[in-house]
Amino acid sequence: SSSSSSSPALALVANGEIYNHATLFARLVDEHGYDPSLRLSHSDCEVVAHAYRCVGADAAVRALDGMFAFVLVDEERGSLLAARDPTGIKPLYYAADDDGRMVGFASELKSLVDLPRVAAINEFPAGHYYTPDDGFVEYYDPAWRRYADEHEHGSEADGATAPWKVGEAPTVAELHEAMDVAVKKRLMSDVDYGLFLSGGIDSCIVGQLMTKHCRDEGVYHPPSFTVGMHDGPDLMAARSMAKAFDTDHTERIFTIEEAFAVVERVVYHIETYNAELIRSAIPNWFLAEAASERVKMVMTGEGADELWAGYAYFEDAPTPDALHRELVRIYGHLGVANNQRTDRMTMAHGLEARVPFLDVANTAAAMSVDPAHKMMVKGGTAQQREKAYLRRMFEAPHHGVEIPHPVLWRMKAMQCEGVGEDWVGQLQAHVSAKVSDAAMDGAAARWPHETPQTKEEYYYRELFDSFFPGCEHVPKLWEGGCRAGGAEWESDAYTREGLADTSRLTHSLQGRFTADAGAAAEASSAV
Numbered sequence: 001s002s003s004s005s006s007s008p009a010l011a012l013v014a015n016g017e018i019y020n021h022a023t024l025f026a027r028l029v030d031e032h033g034y035d036p037s038l039r040l041s042h043s044d045c046e047v048v049a050h051a052y053r054c055v056g057a058d059a060a061v062r063a064l065d066g067m068f069a070f071v072l073v074d075e076e077r078g079s080l081l082a083a084r085d086p087t088g089i090k091p092l093y094y095a096a097d098d099d100g101r102m103v104g105f106a107s108e109l110k111s112l113v114d115l116p117r118v119a120a121i122n123e124f125p126a127g128h129y130y131t132p133d134d135g136f137v138e139y140y141d142p143a144w145r146r147y148a149d150e151h152e153h154g155s156e157a158d159g160a161t162a163p164w165k166v167g168e169a170p171t172v173a174e175l176h177e178a179m180d181v182a183v184k185k186r187l188m189s190d191v192d193y194g195l196f197l198s199g200g201i202d203s204c205i206v207g208q209l210m211t212k213h214c215r216d217e218g219v220y221h222p223p224s225f226t227v228g229m230h231d232g233p234d235l236m237a238a239r240s241m242a243k244a245f246d247t248d249h250t251e252r253i254f255t256i257e258e259a260f261a262v263v264e265r266v267v268y269h270i271e272t273y274n275a276e277l278i279r280s281a282i283p284n285w286f287l288a289e290a291a292s293e294r295v296k297m298v299m300t301g302e303g304a305d306e307l308w309a310g311y312a313y314f315e316d317a318p319t320p321d322a323l324h325r326e327l328v329r330i331y332g333h334l335g336v337a338n339n340q341r342t343d344r345m346t347m348a349h350g351l352e353a354r355v356p357f358l359d360v361a362n363t364a365a366a367m368s369v370d371p372a373h374k375m376m377v378k379g380g381t382a383q384q385r386e387k388a389y390l391r392r393m394f395e396a397p398h399h400g401v402e403i404p405h406p407v408l409w410r411m412k413a414m415q416c417e418g419v420g421e422d423w424v425g426q427l428q429a430h431v432s433a434k435v436s437d438a439a440m441d442g443a444a445a446r447w448p449h450e451t452p453q454t455k456e457e458y459y460y461r462e463l464f465d466s467f468f469p470g471c472e473h474v475p476k477l478w479e480g481g482c483r484a485g486g487a488e489w490e491s492d493a494y495t496r497e498g499l500a501d502t503s504r505l506t507h508s509l510q511g512r513f514t515a516d517a518g519a520a521a522e523a524s525s526a527v
Contacts, residue, residue, distance in 0.1 A: 009075040010053060014045035015107050016068030016090045017354070019185045021047040024063055028054045048072060057081045061129045062139050065185075065360065069124070071105045081131055086140035087303070087358045088126030088335020091343055093474070095121045102132075109271045109468055121474055126335040140360075144367035148328040163368035170365045172393055178366075182359030183209040183299070187217075191296035194223035195247065196287060196353070199237025200410065201387060202301025202310070204403050205394050206356055210299055211245045212399040220246070223294050227252045227287035229423055237407050244404060252290035254283065256426050262286075263431065264463060269348040270341060272475040273450075273464040275457045275496070276482050277341055279424055284345040292349035302338050303357035306331040307366035308374055308387040312411075313484035313491035315378040315386070320371035322488050327367070327374075330483060334358070336476040337483070382409040431459040450477055453496060457481070 018024070021044035028034035028047075034054045039046065048070055051060035061083045069092035072081045082105055084092045093111075095104040095118040104115050105124070112121050124130070127140030147161045163169060170178070183206055187193070195210060197203050207224065214222050224247035228235030235251060242249035259282050267273070270281050291298050305311055309323055317323040330337075339355070346353040356362065369389070377384035391408055432455035443458055444451045449472055452458040465472065479486035481496030 010049045011073040011075070012045065012049045012070060013072075014048060014068060014070035015092075016045065016066055016070070016085065017186075017188075017352075018044040018047055018064055018066040018068060019188060020063075020065040021045075024065075025050060027063075045070065052081060057129065057131055057134075058137070058139070067354070069107060079132055081129060082124065083129035083139075084124050084126050084335075086127045086360055087331075087339065087363075089339050089343065089355055089358060091335075091340065092124035093121055094124050094130075102130075109471060109474060110268075113468055113471065121471060123336065123474060123476070126332075142364055142367070144324075144364065145328050145331075148325045164370040169368055169370055175365050175369070176393055178359070178362040179205065179356065180209050182356040182362040184213050185359070186299060186354040186356050187213055189297050192223075192294070193297040193299070194225060194291060194295040195245075196291070196298050196300045197224040197226050197238045197241055197245075197247070197249070198234045198301065199226065199239075199241055199407055200234070200301065201391055201394075201403070201408060202304035202357065204241050204301075204407055205304070205390075206299050206301050207241060207245050207247070208394060208398050208401050208403060209356075211247075211401050215399075221248045223248045223250065223291075225250045225252065225287055225291045225298070227254065227283045227290070229254060229256070233410075237410060240404050240407055245401060250290055250294070252286045254286045256423055256430075258286070259283075259423065259427055260430050263427075265348075266345075267460060267463040268467050270344045271464075271468065272336070272340065273452075273457070273461040273472075274337075274475055274477050275454070275460055276478065277337060278460055279427065281341045281345055282427070284341055285348070288346045288349045288351050288353075292346075292351040296350070297352045297354065298346065300342060300353050300355055301357065302342050302353075302355045303334065303363075304387070304390065306334060306338075307357060307363060308390045309371075309376070310386045311483060312386065312493035313487060314374075315376040315493065316489050316491040317375060317487075318489055320375055323374055324367075324371040326487050327371070329486060331363075331367075333476070333478070333483075337478075385409070385411060428454075428456045431456050435459050435462075447472065449473060450475075453481060457496075 025039060025047050028050055029036050032054050034050065038050060045068070048060065048064065049072060051063055052072055055063070066085065067089035068083070068085045069090040070083055074080065082092070082094070084090065091107050093106050093109055094102055095112045095115055097103050097117045098119045103117050104112050106112050109121065112118060125136065128136050128138050130136050143161050144163055187210065195203065195207050197207055210222070214220070224242050224245065226235055226238035226249070228251070230253060235253070239249070262282060262285055266278060266281050266285050270278060272278070306327060309327060314323060314326070317326065342353045342355070373389040376386050394403060395408060435455040435458045440455055440458055447461060452461050482494050484491050484494040485496065
């Protein structure tokens with residue numbers, strides 16, 4: 001954003017969406033006397049430059065509500081400001097020279113690999129901003145995270161800053177409202193949009209709330225998209241929800257051969273050798289490709305599992321405090337895990353993904369709930385499984401839209417599992433066959449840092465190195481090779497090769513839709 005000749009020149013490069021741009025600019029004018037004529041466009045990101053000019057770097061970044069990564073250059077001061085959103089929804093990397101001076105910023109690693117004078121490339125930390133004078137400053141430090149940080153690993157906390165222990169836990173009505181507001185603000189768009197509908201509870205909640213707001217705006221039958229293999233758990237559940245929401249539904253059914261064919265492209269775009277992440281990115285690639293043919297923006301259910309303890313290994317959490325600490329840990333990895341997959345696979349196809357669950361206010365509300373409400377009962381009933389508290393919040397119809405019971409209480413499926421219950425094993429066998437025993441024996445000598453432990457990991461690592469030489473330290477991997485590996489407790493639900501028992505994902509809708517499809521085929525044949 002350039003300025004008029006009477007004002008200092010600022011240059012801004014930004015990626016993302018600032019949802020409160022209009023109200024923030026109005027505040028600058030009303031509360032600080034800022035000149036409204038300085039606004040040059042309707043771009044939401046332009047407000048970053050005006051806020052910086054009006055209230056300074058720190059206050060400007062803290063005032064932003066959205067997903068963003070930006071670099072602002074202040075020519076008059078010979079300075080710059082770089083920042084990334086609180087959860088790392090949008091990516092940002094930086095390159096430094098031998099003296100530690102910044103020489104480049106980029107949304108993708110590939111843009112910095114061949115930059116001159118680069119001695120090191122690193123991920124820009126989420127929830128931080130940077131200036132040459134102050135270095136990195138952590139501006140996002142909520143009370144619910146401090147509660148986990150202030151107490152030693154494995155010990156029970158005294159509750160000094162725990163919101164639920166000082167009378168600050170939200171009511172169910174407040175939680176519902178926070179999520180509804182988060183969805184509504186993300187429908188701010190001047191392009192066609194749709195919904196990633198997996199048939200899991202998270203995307204169904206987004207879809208339920210989104211349906212009402214779309215109808216309020218006169219938008220009926222919004223597009224929805226799902227991906228899977230024939231009779232995959234997600235595919236079947238999503239069909240049920242598309243009918244309930246009355247969406248214009250698209251299914252992208254892929255074959256294992258198609259999955260094999262896109263592995264290299266997926267690694268190139270996702271910029272990691274994290275095996276768990278790559279597995280889930282492959283179906284996301286096909287999903288984004290299909291959606292990009294019809295819309296420019298999609299809503300997703302990402303982030304709910306990090307707020308509501310949605311993964312199977314939480315069934316072994318020993319105490320509510322331990323569960324909360326684990327949520328804080330995996331929430332801190334979102335920028336190099338779920339968010340990285342979602343952003344890279346969608347943006348590779350010119351598609352923007354928005355994540356209502358990770359709205360800052362919604363996150364604060366969800367993380368202020370007593371973690372005792374998030375505990376699972378191992379071997380219990382469906383109503384005692386993961387995210388039971390969240391499911392009950394959305395059990396009742398919302399403006400006439402209801403989530404069917406089989407979907408409402410369906411077990412959480414990570415995307416690499418939900419698209420088809422046995423395809424991950426086929427993928428692993430396919431890529432492992434490309435790595436010899438001799439090569440695997442030399443893995444530690446070749447890669448002493450984050451040494452591959454399986455042939456699948458070896459194959460992805462070799463691909464990554466071919467695209468991003470010398471960047472092996474940039475990706476951040478899960479301790480123990482999978483999300484559950486760094487938890488305080490032991491669990492056999494997940495291993496570094498995925499969910500141990502995929503039969504847990506089977507649900508009643510699969511057989512029903514398989515039968516329906518068969519009946520339809522017979523009827524068509526008879527005609």
